[in-house]
Amino acid sequence: MRRSVAFVGLLIVAASLLYAAYYMRGFGEPEHTAMDDYFINNAQNETGASNVVTSIVFDYRGYDTLGEATVLFSAVTGVLVAVRRSLKRGMDVEKGMDAKKDNGGDGS
Amino acid sequence: MSKIVRGMASILYPLIAVFGGYLVLHGHLTPGGGFQGGAVVASAIALAVVAYGSGLYKKGIFSGFESFGLLLFIALGFVGMSCYFFTNVFANTGTIVLFGQVVSYGTTSPPFFSGGTVPMMNMAVGFEVVGGLSLIILALAQASFDDETEVEKEVEKEVGL
Numbered sequence: 001m002r003r004s005v006a007f008v009g010l011l012i013v014a015a016s017l018l019y020a021a022y023y024m025r026g027f028g029e030p031e032h033t034a035m036d037d038y039f040i041n042n043a044q045n046e047t048g049a050s051n052v053v054t055s056i057v058f059d060y061r062g063y064d065t066l067g068e069a070t071v072l073f074s075a076v077t078g079v080l081v082a083v084r085r086s087l088k089r090g091m092d093v094e095k096g097m098d099a100k101k102d103n104g105g106d107g108s
Numbered sequence: 109m110s111k112i113v114r115g116m117a118s119i120l121y122p123l124i125a126v127f128g129g130y131l132v133l134h135g136h137l138t139p140g141g142g143f144q145g146g147a148v149v150a151s152a153i154a155l156a157v158v159a160y161g162s163g164l165y166k167k168g169i170f171s172g173f174e175s176f177g178l179l180l181f182i183a184l185g186f187v188g189m190s191c192y193f194f195t196n197v198f199a200n201t202g203t204i205v206l207f208g209q210v211v212s213y214g215t216t217s218p219p220f221f222s223g224g225t226v227p228m229m230n231m232a233v234g235f236e237v238v239g240g241l242s243l244i245i246l247a248l249a250q251a252s253f254d255d256e257t258e259v260e261k262e263v264e265k266e267v268g269l
Contacts, residue, residue, distance in 0.1 A: 041213065048199040048211045049136035049223035057141065058229045062185060062194030065229070068143070069178055069236055076174065076240040083251035 109159050117159035124152035132234035136223035142230040146237025153242045162249035170239040170246065177236025184225050184232060199224030 030036065039052055039060070047055040057065055080087075109117075131145030156164055188195025201208035201224075209222040 044211050044213050044215065046199070047196050047223060047226055048207075048209070049226040050211055050215055050218040051136050051138060051141075053139070054136050054141050054230070055223070055226055058136075058226045058233075059194070059196050059224075062229075065233065066181065066185065066194075069181055069233060072237065072240045073174065073178055076243050079244050080247055083247050086251040087247055 114159050117155050121152050121156050121159075124155065125149055128152060128234075128238075132230055133227070134220075135230040135234075136226045137218055137220065142233025143237055145230075146234040147241060149234070149238045150241035150245065153238075154245045157245055157249050162246055165242070165246060167243060167246055170242045173235050173239030174243060175239075177232045177234070177239060180232035181229055181236065184229050187225065196224040196226065198228075199226075 025031065039056060043052040043055045043060075044050055047059045049055040049059070128145045128148030128151075131140035131148055132142055133145075135141035135145065153165070185194045188197045190197065198206040198208050199222075200210045202210065204221045207221050207223050207225075207227050209219040211218045211222045
């Protein structure tokens with residue numbers, strides 16, 4: 001019973017995807033080209049950066065990049081908070097190892 | 109790690125770091141940018157950590173990198189506040205120091221000192237990504253210090269590597 005329901009669901013999803021794929025416009029022919037044309041024609045003159053992708057990321061969409069940088073910053077903060085306890089323990093162990101190494105002398 | 113890994117890492121580590129720096133510095137001319145180049149430099153640091161252990165670097169310098177990069181990025185956004193936030197005020201001004209050389213449409217070999225705030229923001233984001241990803245790598249490496257690595261070090265000591 002569950003398998004047949006899943007099979008019917010799969011058929012419905014596959015049929016809608018095939019329908020969408022059949023009526024899709026060709027690759028590289030977007031419906032609205034106004035913004036793309038504007039970037040391609042004016043990005044070099046306006047920002048002075050020859051890499052149009054970078055000029056979009058850091059100039060036209062600067063807010064978005066600020067958000068990305070903030071996300072990375074908070075991710076790092078979250079990782080450091082999450083491993084704080086074991087980080088302290090690991091550093092203590094490492095300090096002990098270093099002390100032993102200093103006393104015993106390292107071969108390499 | 110073994111001597112082979114250490115030797116290869118000490119050869120490859122500077123090359124990877126230089127390639128990452130190139131990606132950051134030329135982000136406004138060729139494919140690449142702050143995020144990608146910073147990730148490459150952080151991968152070089154990850155290689156060094158894998159080969160030589162997590163005691164190689166202090167976390168303080170990467171923490172400083174990260175904060176400095178984000179603050180520089182926000183400051184460069186505020187530079188354009190005379191018009192609006194994130195205005196590229198240095199572009200096409202003609203001053204070489206501020207990356208202001210003029211680039212016209214269709215230039216195939218553009219000058220390096222062009223792009224205004226774009227290359228500066230690339231460098232800021234590069235600093236931030238290097239600091240952030242290296243901090244994550246170092247924190248996970250130091251936190252996962254367990255009995256296995258201890259045993260490995262003991263074995264290395266006995267063998268005399």
